[in-house]
Amino acid sequence: MKTINLIQFGLGGVGRAVVQRVLAARDEFEWRYGLQLIYTAISDSRSAAIDLDGFSHAQLQAMVEAKTAGGFLDDTEFGYQSHDLTAIVDIAGTDETIVIDVTATDKTSDALLLALQRGYGAALANKKPLTGPFSLFRQLTSTGRLRYESTVGAGVPVIATLRESILASFDPVQRIQGCFSGTLGFLTTGLEEGKDFSELVAKARTLGYTEPDPRDDLGGMDVARKALILARTLGWPLELSQIPVESLFPPEMATGSVDDFMAGLPTLDEPYRLRVAAAQEQRKTLRYVASLAAGQAEVGLQEVARASALGQLRGSDNLAAFHTSVYNQTPLVLQGRGAGVHGTAAGVLADIVALAD
Amino acid sequence: MKTINLIQFGLGGVGRAVVQRVLAARDEFEWRYGLQLIYTAISDSRSAAIDLDGFSHAQLQAMVEAKTAGGFLDDTEFGYQSHDLTAIVDIAGTDETIVIDVTATDKTSDALLLALQRGYGAALANKKPLTGPFSLFRQLTSTGRLRYESTVGAGVPVIATLRESILASFDPVQRIQGCFSGTLGFLTTGLEEGKDFSELVAKARTLGYTEPDPRDDLGGMDVARKALILARTLGWPLELSQIPVESLFPPEMATGSVDDFMAGLPTLDEPYRLRVAAAQEQRKTLRYVASLAAGQAEVGLQEVARASALGQLRGSDNLAAFHTSVYNQTPLVLQGRGAGVHGTAAGVLADIVALAD
Numbered sequence: 001m002k003t004i005n006l007i008q009f010g011l012g013g014v015g016r017a018v019v020q021r022v023l024a025a026r027d028e029f030e031w032r033y034g035l036q037l038i039y040t041a042i043s044d045s046r047s048a049a050i051d052l053d054g055f056s057h058a059q060l061q062a063m064v065e066a067k068t069a070g071g072f073l074d075d076t077e078f079g080y081q082s083h084d085l086t087a088i089v090d091i092a093g094t095d096e097t098i099v100i101d102v103t104a105t106d107k108t109s110d111a112l113l114l115a116l117q118r119g120y121g122a123a124l125a126n127k128k129p130l131t132g133p134f135s136l137f138r139q140l141t142s143t144g145r146l147r148y149e150s151t152v153g154a155g156v157p158v159i160a161t162l163r164e165s166i167l168a169s170f171d172p173v174q175r176i177q178g179c180f181s182g183t184l185g186f187l188t189t190g191l192e193e194g195k196d197f198s199e200l201v202a203k204a205r206t207l208g209y210t211e212p213d214p215r216d217d218l219g220g221m222d223v224a225r226k227a228l229i230l231a232r233t234l235g236w237p238l239e240l241s242q243i244p245v246e247s248l249f250p251p252e253m254a255t256g257s258v259d260d261f262m263a264g265l266p267t268l269d270e271p272y273r274l275r276v277a278a279a280q281e282q283r284k285t286l287r288y289v290a291s292l293a294a295g296q297a298e299v300g301l302q303e304v305a306r307a308s309a310l311g312q313l314r315g316s317d318n319l320a321a322f323h324t325s326v327y328n329q330t331p332l333v334l335q336g337r338g339a340g341v342h343g344t345a346a347g348v349l350a351d352i353v354a355l356a357d
Numbered sequence: 358m359k360t361i362n363l364i365q366f367g368l369g370g371v372g373r374a375v376v377q378r379v380l381a382a383r384d385e386f387e388w389r390y391g392l393q394l395i396y397t398a399i400s401d402s403r404s405a406a407i408d409l410d411g412f413s414h415a416q417l418q419a420m421v422e423a424k425t426a427g428g429f430l431d432d433t434e435f436g437y438q439s440h441d442l443t444a445i446v447d448i449a450g451t452d453e454t455i456v457i458d459v460t461a462t463d464k465t466s467d468a469l470l471l472a473l474q475r476g477y478g479a480a481l482a483n484k485k486p487l488t489g490p491f492s493l494f495r496q497l498t499s500t501g502r503l504r505y506e507s508t509v510g511a512g513v514p515v516i517a518t519l520r521e522s523i524l525a526s527f528d529p530v531q532r533i534q535g536c537f538s539g540t541l542g543f544l545t546t547g548l549e550e551g552k553d554f555s556e557l558v559a560k561a562r563t564l565g566y567t568e569p570d571p572r573d574d575l576g577g578m579d580v581a582r583k584a585l586i587l588a589r590t591l592g593w594p595l596e597l598s599q600i601p602v603e604s605l606f607p608p609e610m611a612t613g614s615v616d617d618f619m620a621g622l623p624t625l626d627e628p629y630r631l632r633v634a635a636a637q638e639q640r641k642t643l644r645y646v647a648s649l650a651a652g653q654a655e656v657g658l659q660e661v662a663r664a665s666a667l668g669q670l671r672g673s674d675n676l677a678a679f680h681t682s683v684y685n686q687t688p689l690v691l692q693g694r695g696a697g698v699h700g701t702a703a704g705v706l707a708d709i710v711a712l713a714d
Binding site for chain 1: 672
């Protein structure tokens with residue numbers, strides 16, 4: 001039976017979900033594709049574990065448990081203190097290898113380039129390598145062996161639909177609109193229901209919908225990176241700095257502690273209430289939207305018709321609406337759970353299968 | 358440059374749109390994939406045209422024009438009176454060949470099986486070969502070289518999402534619900550707006566939304582075939598006869614002329630009005646739904662919540678909602694133009710690209 005080596009960078013929430021899904025799917029995978037998936041290397045932010053024969057189910061479980069408990073791989077018997085990702089690819093790769101990048105750093109690019117140069121595949125949930133210079137995006141994606149479904153819309157097949165349905169059928173794209181943040185979806189739906197902005201941010205933070213510092217979500221940069229990945233997938237040579245991004249808080253709140261930020265939020269309640277009311281007078285509602293048209297992308301709060309696909313979106317679901325030559329009267333719409341580790345991990349697994357197949 | 362031979366069965370509305378899209382995309386296709394697409398054979402319902410060197414742009418345009426004017430291929434200088442599809446595959450195929458089936462008959466199966474046996478690819482918009490005996494479906498699809506995106510939801514990537522996102526990520530499917538008839542979508546949206554059933558059917562017929570005999574749409578068999586293809590894609594060994602299908606007219610109206618049928622339609626207005634009113638009392642609305650769950654499929658008029666994805670669907674758009682282990686609170690939803698030759702032709706082209714790539 002043919003073996004496919006997996007080398008995984010990152011063992012956070014998404015990383016652990018990917019390991020769990022691979023373990024759960026292994027037998028069916030062998031039966032369906034005649035391919036055996038083995039992990040020869042895993043790294044976390046501090047250390048790594050390598051076994052060229054492949055880690056056992058029990059060993060992988062032990063690593064996941066150690067990480068879940070807040071530890072690191074070098075706390076386990078398998079790990080050692082090294083974090084040279086390029087060396088890991090060099091050591092743990094074979095002919096049939098897929099590198100999985102589920103980190104959130106821009107430090108993986110060299111290792112990914114080495115993997116692609118060796119003929120390996122790569123599956124990314126990490127947006128950073130794809131949102132650096134355009135030339136790096138081109139280098140990474142030109143082989144066709146790097147897939148990145150989970151970077152936009154988690155498991156909702158936004159990238160696959162764009163590449164393999166719309167672009168593959170030579171259907172010219174006129175406009176893409178999307179809501180790509182579950183957190184900001186939760187906020188805008190709450191605003192529509194009349195809730196206060198400060199209360200919604202506090203609740204989202206308590207529920208774990210936001211990063212520890214909610215400004216990381218409210219600033220919009222994560223959505224901007226997704227818009228950039230879509231734009232570049234369309235072939236547009238944009239840079240991140242060329243995308244106008246509307247932050248949901250004023251610049252003077254960007255510095256200072258998280259506690260100060262949270263304490264200052266009620267000052268924004270009234271301005272948002274007025275903005276929501278103005279939209280509602282025109283049968284519209286506010287959504288945090290990534291818009292792509294005519295070679296340009298922008299990201300920010302938009303008034304959208306309540307009856308539109310974006311206006312009907314509820315809660316933390318993600319949505320992409322493609323306006324094309326074929327989909328000219330109503331857009332092609334994809335919608336579903338865009339947040340949470342399971343959707344993202346499912347998208348990574350779909351990429352692994354596509355690369356292995 | 359590598360050449361890919363296209364053999365196309367069918368030159369009706371969809372078939373002509375496929376030829377036009379291939380001609381329009383040819384240059385970009387060569388540039389993008391380094392592959393040259395040539396047509397070596399085309400058949401219509403009476404005759405065929407074969408040229409092993411590949412037809413020129415002008416020749417293909419002439420065939421499309423002849424058919425658009427109501428003629429047949431054997432009216433042109435290229436056609437000859439033969440309609441043995443297996444012989445056409447035998448003569449016009451080479452190492453790199455894709456057979457395109459855009460007919461609506463069950464007479465293409467033998468030729469498709471021969472093509473697959475030779476190692477060719479096949480792209481189907483024709484549902485009939487896939488909705489015969491389950492054993493034939495297995496034979497046709499087991500090689501992985503037969504694609505059928507356009508059979509369900511036209512260009513909306515329902516099949517690709519099911520196969521390459523959901524099944525590929527080993528995400529168990531609990532339930533699929535879909536609206537897969539633009540015609541019946543037009544009718545149910547109209548009923549919701551208070552219009553009479555008879556008036557809506559007459560209008561749909563005038564607009565060309567229905568087959569010449571509207572009973573072909575109202576009977577639900579076309580939707581049942583789509584449900585069967587989805588069920589079989591899930592691996593369920595169902596037969597068409599095992600799918601309960603609700604017809605939108607009573608059995609006594611199944612015989613007789615189209616004119617008699619149209620004249621009898623007003624007798625159905627009051628029953629439908631009552632049914633719509635009963636649904637609306639519960640904040641629901643009627644949709645013609647294909648439902649798949651627990652190994653079973655059924656097709657018919659359902660009361661769905663107005664606030665659900667199906668309830669919010671408008672007009673002739675198609676929709677598929679996948680309820681899975683990952684998409685458990687809200688479904689993964691795909692929505693877009695499901696009717697018309699252009700969406701279908703786009704789906705066929707995406708299949709050709711996937712097979713060629």
